[in-house]
Amino acid sequence: MNHKFRCACPITSALDILGDKWILVIIKQMLIEDKRTFKDFTESDEAIATNILSSKLKCLEEFDIITKKQLPDNKKTNLYLLTEKGLALTPIIVELSIWSDENVRALNSIMRDSPEIEVLKSDKNAFIKMIIDTYKVKTENLI
Amino acid sequence: MNHKFRCACPITSALDILGDKWILVIIKQMLIEDKRTFKDFTESDEAIATNILSSKLKCLEEFDIITKKQLPDNKKTNLYLLTEKGLALTPIIVELSIWSDENVRALNSIMRDSPEIEVLKSDKNAFIKMIIDTYKVKTENLI
DNA sequence: AATATTGCTTGCAAATTGAAAGTAATTATA
DNA sequence: TATAATTACTTTCAATTTGCAAGCAATATT
Numbered sequence: 405m406n407h408k409f410r411c412a413c414p415i416t417s418a419l420d421i422l423g424d425k426w427i428l429v430i431i432k433q434m435l436i437e438d439k440r441t442f443k444d445f446t447e448s449d450e451a452i453a454t455n456i457l458s459s460k461l462k463c464l465e466e467f468d469i470i471t472k473k474q475l476p477d478n479k480k481t482n483l484y485l486l487t488e489k490g491l492a493l494t495p496i497i498v499e500l501s502i503w504s505d506e507n508v509r510a511l512n513s514i515m516r517d518s519p520e521i522e523v524l525k526s527d528k529n530a531f532i533k534m535i536i537d538t539y540k541v542k543t544e545n546l547i
Numbered sequence: 548m549n550h551k552f553r554c555a556c557p558i559t560s561a562l563d564i565l566g567d568k569w570i571l572v573i574i575k576q577m578l579i580e581d582k583r584t585f586k587d588f589t590e591s592d593e594a595i596a597t598n599i600l601s602s603k604l605k606c607l608e609e610f611d612i613i614t615k616k617q618l619p620d621n622k623k624t625n626l627y628l629l630t631e632k633g634l635a636l637t638p639i640i641v642e643l644s645i646w647s648d649e650n651v652r653a654l655n656s657i658m659r660d661s662p663e664i665e666v667l668k669s670d671k672n673a674f675i676k677m678i679i680d681t682y683k684v685k686t687e688n689l690i
Numbered sequence: 691a692a693t694a695t696t697g698c699t700t701g702c703a704a705a706t707t708g709a710a711a712g713t714a715a716t717t718a719t720a
Numbered sequence: 721t722a723t724a725a726t727t728a729c730t731t732t733c734a735a736t737t738t739g740c741a742a743g744c745a746a747t748a749t750t
Binding site for chain 1: 550552553554555556557558559560561562563564565566567568569570571572575592593594610632635636638639640642643644645646647648649650651652654655657658659661
């Protein structure tokens with residue numbers, strides 16, 4: 405797979421990787437919903453089809469945003485984990501959640517509350533660090 | 548047009564609107580490349596097709612992220628301008644540019660330099676405010 | 691009055707997405 | 721140990737989206 409970039413713009417180039425319906429949803433599921441296995445993802449609210457999931461995971465792996473690992477005591481279940489490059493997407497996820505809370509809520513009647521949003525807004529950097537640290541603690545003993 | 552949201556997650560709902568190849572590219576072009584007219588967009592480096600542009604602009608208008616205005620002395624040329632809801636996407640654009648500078652540059656050999664990136668990183672909030680204020684100054688006298 | 695420009699729309703081919711079913715390897719259960 | 725269930729996919733095919741090219745109507749320019 406050799407990805408093509410549209411032009412020399414850094415923002416457009418980021419969107420050449422992240423700009424689709426599923427990539428950032430998968431990152432979010434890994435980062436804050438503890439999704440780690442193929443099955444975890446298929447069971448999520450977003451209900452991604454297995455063929456799409458398979459191709460997107462492959463793509464994320466090629467960009468080194470995630471890595472695929474095996475548990476030492478289980479040859480069947482693969483673990484998909486965020487790399488540093490993937491964890492560096494946390495600020496984008498955080499900004500998406502703020503914008504959504506303020507601008508999309510009114511359009512989606514079933515949108516769930518974000519009780520932590522005020523804490524988040526009061527100190528974004530601390531919140532981002534907390535999410536990343538929590539992820540690392542949760543995953544460091546898995547492999 | 549009645550948009551469908553995948554689920555109750557605020558982040559996924561944001562991506563139901565923003566998660567595609569073109570939407571955030573168009574926002575970026577308006578916000579920092581002074582693109583305002585249909586022609587402006589078609590002449591950009593990203594070279595969007597006119598039918599796609601037309602449908603995306605319509606979509607952005609329906610979500611109240613942009614507004615379409617006419618110059619009083621020109622009945623042909625339409626101006627597309629960001630609303631407050633659209634300007635509130637600036638932090639997302641800024642985070643995309645930081646992530647890209649640090650993580651995509653190595654993959655895209657033709658990516659242009661971002662000389663302002665260090666200024667940006669040293670005070671994100673000030674940079675975001677500057678972008679928004681500059682946009683408002685540039686556009687307030689157009690209509 | 692003739693030409694060029696702007697802002698689209700239409701038609702069609704190519705690519706992507708998605709639902710459903712199938713498969714192979716591994717693990718759990720009777 | 722045999723059977724069933726689970727996981728992680730792949731395949732097939734239909735539906736949707738994207739993209740190129742051409743066309744067109746209204747307005748602006750020469």
